Amino acid sequence: MEAIQTEKLTKNYGTARGIVELDLSVHAGEFFGFIGPNGAGKSTTIRTLLGLIYPTSGQATVFGMDVVREKESILRRVGYLPSEAIFYPKLRVRDICKLSANLRNMECSAEAKSLCERLQLDPEKKIDELSFGNRKKVAIVCALQSKPELLILDEPTGGLDPLIQRVFFEILRERNRDGATIFFSSHILSEVQRNCTRAAVIREGRIIACDSVEAFANAGAKRVTLRGQVELKGLPGIKDLREGEGTRSFLYSGDMPRLLQCLSAGQVTDLTVAEPDLEEIFLHFYEEGDENT
Amino acid sequence: MTILKHELRQGRSSFLIWTSVIGVMLSVCVFLYTEVRGEMDAVTDLFSSFGSFTAAFGMDRLNFGTLEGFYAIECGSMLGLGGAFFAAICAVNMLSKEEVNKTADFLFSHPVSRKRVLLEKLLAVFVQLTMMNVIVLAMSLLSILAIGETIPWAQLLLLHLAYYLLQLELAGICYGISAFVKRGSVGIGLGIAVLFYFTNLISNLTESASFLKYFTPFAYCDGADIITEQRLDGGLMAIGAGACLLGILIAWYQYTRKDLS
Numbered sequence: 001m002e003a004i005q006t007e008k009l010t011k012n013y014g015t016a017r018g019i020v021e022l023d024l025s026v027h028a029g030e031f032f033g034f035i036g037p038n039g040a041g042k043s044t045t046i047r048t049l050l051g052l053i054y055p056t057s058g059q060a061t062v063f064g065m066d067v068v069r070e071k072e073s074i075l076r077r078v079g080y081l082p083s084e085a086i087f088y089p090k091l092r093v094r095d096i097c098k099l100s101a102n103l104r105n106m107e108c109s110a111e112a113k114s115l116c117e118r119l120q121l122d123p124e125k126k127i128d129e130l131s132f133g134n135r136k137k138v139a140i141v142c143a144l145q146s147k148p149e150l151l152i153l154d155e156p157t158g159g160l161d162p163l164i165q166r167v168f169f170e171i172l173r174e175r176n177r178d179g180a181t182i183f184f185s186s187h188i189l190s191e192v193q194r195n196c197t198r199a200a201v202i203r204e205g206r207i208i209a210c211d212s213v214e215a216f217a218n219a220g221a222k223r224v225t226l227r228g229q230v231e232l233k234g235l236p237g238i239k240d241l242r243e244g245e246g247t248r249s250f251l252y253s254g255d256m257p258r259l260l261q262c263l264s265a266g267q268v269t270d271l272t273v274a275e276p277d278l279e280e281i282f283l284h285f286y287e288e289g290d291e292n293t
Numbered sequence: 294m295t296i297l298k299h300e301l302r303q304g305r306s307s308f309l310i311w312t313s314v315i316g317v318m319l320s321v322c323v324f325l326y327t328e329v330r331g332e333m334d335a336v337t338d339l340f341s342s343f344g345s346f347t348a349a350f351g352m353d354r355l356n357f358g359t360l361e362g363f364y365a366i367e368c369g370s371m372l373g374l375g376g377a378f379f380a381a382i383c384a385v386n387m388l389s390k391e392e393v394n395k396t397a398d399f400l401f402s403h404p405v406s407r408k409r410v411l412l413e414k415l416l417a418v419f420v421q422l423t424m425m426n427v428i429v430l431a432m433s434l435l436s437i438l439a440i441g442e443t444i445p446w447a448q449l450l451l452l453h454l455a456y457y458l459l460q461l462e463l464a465g466i467c468y469g470i471s472a473f474v475k476r477g478s479v480g481i482g483l484g485i486a487v488l489f490y491f492t493n494l495i496s497n498l499t500e501s502a503s504f505l506k507y508f509t510p511f512a513y514c515d516g517a518d519i520i521t522e523q524r525l526d527g528g529l530m531a532i533g534a535g536a537c538l539l540g541i542l543i544a545w546y547q548y549t550r551k552d553l554s
Contacts, residue, residue, distance in 0.1 A: 013552075050402050053552035075404035082402070086395040088303060102295040103403035142399070 001063070003028045003150050003181035004049060009058035011044050018044040020205040021058065026183055026198075028063075028149075031176050033192035033199035033213065034185040041205040042185040043083065046154050050080055062150065076104065079148035083155035085139035087127045093138050094123035100142040108145040115141045118167055133159035140168060150181045157191060169195055221253035223276040230266030235259065240280065251276060296400075296410055300417035304383065311379040312425045315372060316432035322367045323436035326360060360437070361445045365452060365516025372429065372456050373514055377486040380422055380460035384467035385482030387414045388548060389474050397553045407549045415541065418464050426457045451519050458530060459510040463489065465537030472547040475554070507532055 004026040011018035019041040026032045036042050047053045049060055051071035060067045062074045087096050093116070101108040116123050121137040130138070136159045143151060151172070157165050172195065176182050186192055192199050193213055200210035209216070221239065227247050232238060237254020247270075252259055263271065301308075356362040388411075391397040400410065430453050437444050467482050474481060493511035495502050506512035506529065513529040 047553075052398065052401055054550070072404045072406050075402065078402075080398075080402040082398045084395065084398075087399060088299075088394075088396055090303075099295070099299060100399075100403065103400075103405055 001028045002026065002061070003030070004032075004060075004062055004183060005064075006045075006049075006060040007058055009045070009048065009060050010056045011048055011053060012056045017041075017205045018056075019048070019202075022202075022205070022207055024200060024207060024210070026181060028181050029176070029179055030198055031172070031182045031196045032184060033196035034183060034202065035187065035189060035192055035199055036185075036202035037187050040202045042202060043154055044205075045202070046080075046152055046183075046185060049152065050075070050078070077149045079143035079146060079151045081139050081143040081151070081153045081156050083158060085132075085135040085159075087135065087138065089128055091127050092123065093121060093125050093127065093130075093141075096127060096138055097123065097141055097145060101145060104146050106146050111147065112141055112145045115144055115171070118171065119164060131159075133161060133164070136160055137164065140171075144171065144175070147175075147178075148180065150183065151175065152183045152185075154185045155187070156184070157186070157188065221251040221276055221280070223249065223274045223280060224252045224259070225249040225272045225274070226263070226268050227270035228266060228268040230263055230268060232262065235262050251280060294413065296405065296413035297416050297420070300387070300414055301420065304417065304421055307379075307383070308421050308425065311375065312428050315375040315379070315425070316429045318371045318375070319368045319429060319433045320436040322371065323364070323433060324440060325367075326363050326442075327440045329363075330358065360442050361448045361520045364445075364449065365520050368433065369452060369456070369514070369516040372453070373459065373511060374486070374490060376422075376425070376429075376456050376460045377463055377490065377511075378483060379425065380418075380464040381467045381482035381486040382479055383421055384418045384464035385471045385474070385478045385485075387418055387468060388471040388544065389476075389478045392475050392554050393478070401553055408545075411545055411548055415468060415544075418468065419461065422457070422460045422464060426453060426460070429453075447523050448520050451523065451525060452514075452516060455514040455519060455525055458525075458533060459514050462510040462533040462537040465540035467540070469540030469543035469547075472544040472551070510536075 002025055004024065006022050006024045009022040009024075010020055022041070022045060024045070034042055034045070044053070048055050049062060049067055051067055051074070054068060063077060065074050067074060088099075091099070094112070097108070097112040097116075101112070113123070115121075116137075119137045119140060121134060121141065125134070127135065127138070136156075140156070143153070153172075157168065160168060169191075172182055172184075184192065184196060196213050198210070198212050199216065201208050221237075225247060226249075230248075232241070232248070232250070235254065235258065237252055237259075239251040239253065241248065241250040243249075357366065391400055401407070430450075433449070433453075434444060437449075463486060467485060470481060470485075471478060489509040489511055492505050492509040493515070496505035496509065496512060497503075497515075510529075510533045513526045513533065519525065
């Protein structure tokens with residue numbers, strides 16, 4: 001069963017590009033990362049899935065239900081955490097949580113209380129008095145208190161301090177273990193790498209890669225760092241070459257025997273070959289895209 | 294009815310301010326009547342000499358010396374303009390504020406259809422207007438009793454009913470506009486209320502401009518007509534009801550199709 005499925009999903013804002021023929025598939029129970037820089041189309045995708053905006057063409061379903069025709073049925077099973085947590089003024093935290101529960105026709109006070117405690121959020125505080133980070137916590141409580149089957153999180157950690165981020169990811173992992181699907185949009189790749197099982201990379205409105213996080217790390221390039229004299233000129237597959245004090249470091253995606261041949265021809269005093277982190281792979285994808293365009 | 298309750302709560306301050314201002318001003322006017330009653334014959338004579346401007350305000354057919362006449366002119370203006378301003382602001386903000394204040398993401402990411410939001414928000418406008426009119430009427434009646442006058446029930450109730458219908462019509466039109474605008478909605482609402490008010494004044498100035506009465510809800514709130522004829526103009530009210538309904542239908546059409554930002 002697919003929690004989210006899109007087929008050639010396109011959204012234009014007049015003549016401006018939103019997302020272009022997006023094909024995406026998120027399996028039920030997955031912790032899925034959705035990676036892309038600002039303006040790539042992450043929020044447009046999410047807003048289309050939630051029915052806040054209408055697709056220009058193509059199709060999108062959540063739990064097999066059409067996002068346009070069956071929006072209310074979908075939203076009953078979805079918790080959404082927006083990138084900007086903005087609420088009605090003058091209300092207290094507990095009023096907002098209650099309003100959110102009432103809009104779902106649910107009684108969630110026990111779960112809301114538990115989440116507030118874990119996130120160190122005072123439910124008696126007025127929304128107007130809260131910092132950006134604390135408003136984000138309110139949004140987290142509202143998204144999670146109904147224990148939805150699908151959590152859609154748009155840049156969820158912005159404003160949260162590292163301790164609360166840790167608690168937040170603990171809660172997400174618990175929910176994921178209990179069967180919830182998590183669709184996690186972020187441009188902080190270390191978060192995706194630590195938590196997600198699969199991820200998709202979106203660039204200028206198009207999905208340019210979709211695979212397991214492990215495969216991303218393995219299939220891409222290696223980070224090679226060496227000390228010594230080696231002639232790298234003419235060796236294909238080198239990217240992101242950085243030169244330090246006697247060291248050179250680069251991403252290598254070319255033929256491995258050829259690299260070894262090249263290294264043995266020189267005088268290498270120290271060498272490390274490591275898996276690059278997702279951040280490097282991500283940049284690698286974007287560089288490739290830039291070259292193509 | 295969660296959204297209705299929420300809207301009533303959100304609009305409570307504005308509702309209390311507008312209701313108390315209009316109610317207190319009406320009561321002050323009624324209390325002033327006892328002070329100025331003796332001088333009103335002279336005032337009526339004075340006002341009747343302003344030609345077409347006298348007609349514009351309906352003072353050619355009303356006697357300032359009677360409570361009904363005084364009430365229709367003085368209290369009518371306050372209730373008419375004050376009520377129209379409140380109705381316009383309340384309705385024109387009702388849909389647009391979700392996008393202006395960026396709360397649309399919160400509201401519409403819950404399992405509520407846009408139709409339900411439209412309906413409950415419209416109800417919130419109508420409930421506030423109804424409550425305001427009931428309270429203002431009660432304050433007005435109590436003030437009349439307090440000064441020891443007999444309540445002219447028929448004229449007074451018709452006058453208040455006319456202004457209530459005016460507010461509903463204006464609210465319906467502004468509700469339609471609210472589905473389109475993203476900023477400056479208050480200015481638009483107030484502008485429309487003032488435009489309707491002056492359109493009515495112009496339509497009363499000369500015969501050649503009288504056709505304008507079909508384009509303003511203030512036409513069926515004309516105190517002189519209501520007090521002298523003790524009835525409301527059914528034709529003008531039907532046009533008003535049509536305009537109100539059209540505004541609501543436009544809001545319905547636009548809001549169920551638009552992308553929310």
